[in-house]
Amino acid sequence: MKRDLSMIGLGLYTPVEAAALTHVEPPKIRRWLCGHVIGDKTYPALWKSQLEKFDMEQLHLSFLDLVQLRVAKAFIEAGLSPQKVRRAIEFGSEIVASDYPFASARFRTDGKTVVLHVLKTDGDEELIDLFSQGQYLMQKVIEPSLKNLEFDEAETAARWWPLGRGKGVVIDPQRQFGQPIDDATGVPTSVLAEAAKAEGSPALAAKRFMVPLASVHRAVAFEQQLAAA
Incomplete structure (x- = not known):
C-alpha cells in the first residue's frame, strides 16, 4: 500500500x-x-x-x-x-x-x-x-x-520501548511509520533480521547496511521473540 x-x-x-x-x-x-x-x-x-x-x-x-x-x-x-x-x-x-x-x-x-x-x-x-x-x-x-511507554508534553503516548529502553528497540510513530526499529540506526528490525538471514550471518548483514553488529543482533533477537509469541 x-x-x-x-x-x-x-x-x-x-x-x-x-x-x-x-x-x-x-x-x-x-x-x-x-x-x-x-x-x-x-x-x-x-x-x-x-x-x-x-x-x-x-x-x-x-x-x-x-x-x-x-x-x-x-x-x-x-x-x-x-x-x-x-x-x-x-x-x-x-x-x-x-x-x-x-x-x-x-x-x-x-x-x-x-x-x-x-x-x-x-x-x-x-x-x-x-x-x-x-x-x-x-x-x-x-x-x-x-x-515502557514514553509520553510527550501533552501526556500522550509518544514512543514504546517493547523490551525496555535499555534494549535499544523502539516503536516511534515519527520514525519509519512506527515500525519497530533499532534506535541507534533507525533501520527497521525486520529489515536487519531479514538481511541477516539472507546474507547468512549478522556480521555480513551489518557490513551490508553499514551498521554496528550489535544493532543486527538486537534486531534478530527482537524479531525472533515476535515470531515466538
Missing part, C-alpha cells in the same frame, strides 16, 4: 502487525475497531481508528490505536466486557480530554474514576469490589499495559 505522507507521525499497522506487537488476535482487533453482528444483535466498535479518515480499503491502526489496544486487552482480561470497555473509553475521553484516554498518562491517576463510573452504572457489584481496590487496578491492569 502506498503510504500517504500526511500519515507521518501517526504510525501505520495492519491487524496482523498489530497482533504481533500486542498479542491480540487479528479477528478480535477487527471486531473491536469495526464492530460486528451476532444474529440480530449489533455490537458497535469500541473506538474508531484515527486512520479511518484516510478512507483506506482495509483496516489499519495508528500508534495510539496500538497503545489503546494493549490497555483494552488488559481490562477485558481482568473481567470487563468489551461493551464496558467501550463505555470506559467514551467516559474516559471526557475525563482526560483525549480521543485515546487509554493512551494518556493521566489514565494512571484517573483510570479508577473512569472504570468505577462505568461499573456503577451497570451495577456490577463483584467487579466494583474488585476495581475499587486502586492497588489492584494499578498493578494488574494499568501499569503493565502502559509499561
